[in-house]
Amino acid sequence: MLKVDNLIASIGGNQILNGVNLQVNAGEVHAIMGPNGSGKSTFASILAGRDSYIISGKVSFLDKNLLEMPPEKRAREGLFLAFQYPVEIPGVSTTNFLKTAVNKIREYRGQDSLDAVTFLKLIREKMKLVEIDESLLSRSLNDGYSGGEKKRNEIFQMAILEPRLAILDETDSGLDIDALRIVANGVNTLRKKDNAIIVVTHYQRLLDYIVPDFVHVLYNGRIVKSGTKELALELEERGYDWIKENENVIT
Amino acid sequence: MSITEKELRDHFTNKFGDFSKTLNGSQPAEISNLRREAIEAFAAQGFPLAKNEEYKYTPLTKVLLKSLKLDPVQPAEAGVIPPFNEHLIPELDGHLLVYWNGKLAYRSEDTPKGLVIEQLDSLDHARQREVRKYLATLTNYQSDAFAALNTAFFKHGSLVKIAKDTTLDEPLIIYHLSDGQSGPTYTQTRHLLVAGENSRATLVEININLKSNQSTFYNAVSEVFLEEGAQLYFHKIQSKCSGAIIVDNTHLHQENNSQLHCTTVTTGGTIIRNNLNITINGEHCESHINGLYLIKGNDHVDNHTVVDHRIANSYSNELYKGIIDDSGTGVFNGKIFVQPDAQKTNAFQSNKNLLLSDKASMNTKPQLEIWADDVKCSHGATTGQIDSDQVFYLRSRGLDKQQAKGLLLYAFATEFLEHISLPVLKDYLEKVIADMLHYDKS
Numbered sequence: 017m018l019k020v021d022n023l024i025a026s027i028g029g030n031q032i033l034n035g036v037n038l039q040v041n042a043g044e045v046h047a048i049m050g051p052n053g054s055g056k057s058t059f060a061s062i063l064a065g066r067d068s069y070i071i072s073g074k075v076s077f078l079d080k081n082l083l084e085m086p087p088e089k090r091a092r093e094g095l096f097l098a099f100q101y102p103v104e105i106p107g108v109s110t111t112n113f114l115k116t117a118v119n120k121i122r123e124y125r126g127q128d129s130l131d132a133v134t135f136l137k138l139i140r141e142k143m144k145l146v147e148i149d150e151s152l153l154s155r156s157l158n159d160g161y162s163g164g165e166k167k168r169n170e171i172f173q174m175a176i177l178e179p180r181l182a183i184l185d186e187t188d189s190g191l192d193i194d195a196l197r198i199v200a201n202g203v204n205t206l207r208k209k210d211n212a213i214i215v216v217t218h219y220q221r222l223l224d225y226i227v228p229d230f231v232h233v234l235y236n237g238r239i240v241k242s243g244t245k246e247l248a249l250e251l252e253e254r255g256y257d258w259i260k261e262n263e264n265v266i267t
Numbered sequence: 268m269s270i271t272e273k274e275l276r277d278h279f280t281n282k283f284g285d286f287s288k289t290l291n292g293s294q295p296a297e298i299s300n301l302r303r304e305a306i307e308a309f310a311a312q313g314f315p316l317a318k319n320e321e322y323k324y325t326p327l328t329k330v331l332l333k334s335l336k337l338d339p340v341q342p343a344e345a346g347v348i349p350p351f352n353e354h355l356i357p358e359l360d361g362h363l364l365v366y367w368n369g370k371l372a373y374r375s376e377d378t379p380k381g382l383v384i385e386q387l388d389s390l391d392h393a394r395q396r397e398v399r400k401y402l403a404t405l406t407n408y409q410s411d412a413f414a415a416l417n418t419a420f421f422k423h424g425s426l427v428k429i430a431k432d433t434t435l436d437e438p439l440i441i442y443h444l445s446d447g448q449s450g451p452t453y454t455q456t457r458h459l460l461v462a463g464e465n466s467r468a469t470l471v472e473i474n475i476n477l478k479s480n481q482s483t484f485y486n487a488v489s490e491v492f493l494e495e496g497a498q499l500y501f502h503k504i505q506s507k508c509s510g511a512i513i514v515d516n517t518h519l520h521q522e523n524n525s526q527l528h529c530t531t532v533t534t535g536g537t538i539i540r541n542n543l544n545i546t547i548n549g550e551h552c553e554s555h556i557n558g559l560y561l562i563k564g565n566d567h568v569d570n571h572t573v574v575d576h577r578i579a580n581s582y583s584n585e586l587y588k589g590i591i592d593d594s595g596t597g598v599f600n601g602k603i604f605v606q607p608d609a610q611k612t613n614a615f616q617s618n619k620n621l622l623l624s625d626k627a628s629m630n631t632k633p634q635l636e637i638w639a640d641d642v643k644c645s646h647g648a649t650t651g652q653i654d655s656d657q658v659f660y661l662r663s664r665g666l667d668k669q670q671a672k673g674l675l676l677y678a679f680a681t682e683f684l685e686h687i688s689l690p691v692l693k694d695y696l697e698k699v700i701a702d703m704l705h706y707d708k709s
Contacts, residue, residue: 107678
């Protein structure tokens with residue numbers, strides 16, 4: 017589904033990604049872990065199409081060249097980024113915005129627009145998934161939402177837009193244990209054999225709830241170690257220092 | 268060919284004699300003295316030049332000298348008024364007054380109970396003396412050349428009285444249509460409105476400049492009095508003013524417990540200067556003052572506002588927003604005065620602007636003068652560009668760049684709509700704004 021080949025990215029003369037290689041197949045959940053400043057969020061936002069970086073390498077998504085696509089095309093092709101810091105947009109109600117988004121994606125896929133009633137039904141169904149309140153959705157997008165509400169709203173949007181590949185960028189940060197469970201349940205419900213999920217996280221605790229098939233460690237802009245969920249547990253126990261040391265010895 | 272300031276000034280002062288003769292006998296000494304004082308004040312000041320602080324960023328005089336010819340002061344009194352229905356806002360119902368080049372062309376037949384409307388040029392001497400009690404008591408003709416010019420030359424306009432305890436179910440709608448087809452027009456419209464004690468009303472004032480190859484100069488003064496407990500929604504709409512030169516002096520005076528919602532929407536014009544002056548002369552008053560300007564091409568829109576808190580325990584909240592594209596220019600100057608007796612005043616002011624092009628410019632100057640010590644006041648101004656993080660967020664959800672920007676601009680621009688009391692007008696403005704911003708609402 018996603019194939020990343022020697023992805024290099026720099027911003028303002030600083031090279032952040034130093035050749036990332038990654039393959040994600042349908043039905044898989046990959047966790048990308050790593051210490052602060054290792055390039056995790058940069059990787060996530062480059063996949064979603066943020067254009068502030070100078071990029072080289074190859075990324076194919078569903079056999080198409082992802083790096084050539086503007087962000088909206090990536091979204092319409094089925095890529096979704098749950099933001100680490102969801103942007104507040106005063107004056108735009110969450111429901112109105114989502115209706116526009118859903119219909120843009122449907123239009124791209126050659127499907128009819130959802131009418132108001134069908135859309136409302138969809139909203140009500142998905143709301144339950146992340147236990148989000150309807151009154152929140154009529155308010156301005158993320159404007160004045162608490163940290164937890166913002167993160168739940170991201171997963172809610174994911175549920176509505178039904179992406180083929182979802183990238184969750186530190187969705188666990190700032191969540192208390194109850195909110196974490198709600199968010200994770202939402203994600204697990206959306207887990208299907210024809211879609212894939214990349215979970216970007218600093219801590220292992222989210223992975224107790226969203227169990228990954230593969231775990232990768234990103235350090236200094238490269239994936240330096242890959243394994244199964246046991247690797248996450250080892251990281252939890254030993255921290256990142258042993259990875260750093262190994263890596264620094266090699267380089 | 269341009270004329271000089273002195274030529275234009277002399278033109279008006281010389282015309283004053285002839286103009287006074289046409290009014291001969293129709294006005295009492297109280298009014299003719301007022302006009303004389305005003306023309307003297309005008310002659311002494313002249314049109315404001317660039318060194319005048321109040322007009323520093325708005326070269327009105329320069330534009331007037333370039334655009335005007337030394338033609339009649341008043342628009343043609345005679346002449347056939349063409350059908351104008353197509354220019355009015357569809358389905359916006361209410362008690363209608365339509366002025367064509369400054370002269371009353373139409374008025375709805377049935378006047379609602381509690382509403383009295385007279386035309387200033389048809390008052391007898393006794394009524395004019397009564398009116399003098401209000402007339403030119405709020406306007407600053409001694410210090411503003413345009414107010415002085417209007418005070419010297421006004422002829423047409425409405426005197427509106429909303430009786431005590433009256434609630435008007437339908438709005439009063441005043442249209443000003445300008446048409447320069449038969450030559451440049453100078454319009455000196457004057458309105459006086461008194462909202463009686465505990466009355467409730469909505470007033471909509473709409474300027475429309477019809478397509479013309481000639482310049483139209485619309486110079487208006489309105490004085491509005493809110494007596495105790497009066498509630499007034501006042502919507503000023505300048506949505507079809509392309510090509511117009513407009514100077515609008517609107518003064519509002521509030522007494523105890525009165526509530527004002529004043530909204531000014533401008534979508535461009537050759538040069539538009541709105542002076543909105545609000546005097547809060549009572550306790551427990553509320554003033555909600557909102558403005559929106561959308562400026563494109565080479566248009567220039569200037570909003571000068573003054574909120575003068577004279578008495579304690581009142582509240583004012585002012586928000587002006589602007590989006591400026593192309594080579595457009597916006598000006599905002601907002602003054603808040605809190606006088607020594609106005610303790611416990613809450614006064615807020617904010618001006619927010621988005622610039623969409625490198626050549627667009629905005630001059631903003633919030634001013635706060637506080638002479639009382641127990642008050643809550645704030646003011647602020649921002650000018651920037653569309654937030655690229657917001658655009659990226661929306662695009663990452665499938666909206667293309669154009670739609671994302673349109674949605675953000677539309678959301679920015681429509682915040683004031685909650686203060687529009689009429690659903691039909693609200694719908695109309697939503698459409699005007701969406702069209703201006705190329706935003707597809709569906």
